[in-house]
Amino acid sequence: MAGQLQRELKKRKPFDSPEFEAILNLLRTADLFQNRIGRFFREFGLTSSQYNVLRILRGEGKPLPSLEIADRMVQVVPGITGLIDRLEKQELVKRQRCTEDRRIVYVELTKKATKLLDEIDEPDRALHNELIGHLTPAELKSFSRLLEKARTRSQLEQDAK
Known part of the structure; x- marks a missing residue:
């Protein structure tokens, strides 16, 4: 029996491997969430990366060094640098050179x-709840652990490069 992703993609044959299916599920979900989150932040004149800097x-x-x-x-x-430039033009951040270095x-x-x-906080919480609030606290904890576990190997390989 075809899984949900296989049906969504109208894929006739099963996936080549569970790894392939899991990665495609992750990518499809991330794309859906990124699009929704991107629309949300545009309502406030921001990108998700700009919001990340502010948070x-x-x-x-x-104050923090830009590389930090x-x-x-x-x-x-x-x-x-360009990201901080845009935030500075919006008067959301100020820069100051270190006097010692x-x-x-x-x-x-x-x-x-x-x-x-402060204006974004509550609608942001509501968006997170809309996107993933249907999962139980135990499912969310398990989901986070699995994502961290999946990321660990990739991070180790990146750090080795």
Whole structure:
């Protein structure tokens, strides 16, 4: 009997392997979630990456070097400088060069950004609930553990390069 993904894709034959099916399931779900999350943040004039930067800064509670922000991003961003440029143009962050090491640039939230984040918080929680709130707490915990386990090998191989 065909699985849900096989039916969604109108695939006649079964998948070549459970690994192949799992990866395609992950990619299809991620695409669906990314599209929905992208639309959500556009309502606030942001991208999900810009929001990620603002959340990192709010969570830290103090200015951070731009490279530290890049290391903490959920999704790898090839151009952290351009991302911060756009946030600065929106007056959501300010930059300041380190006086001891001019190569280091600190980024901090503005009051405008803090206000925007406060405005986003509740609708963001509602979106997360809409997307994945139908799973039980135990299922969510298990799901997170499985994703972390799947990611571990890939991260080890990336770190070795």
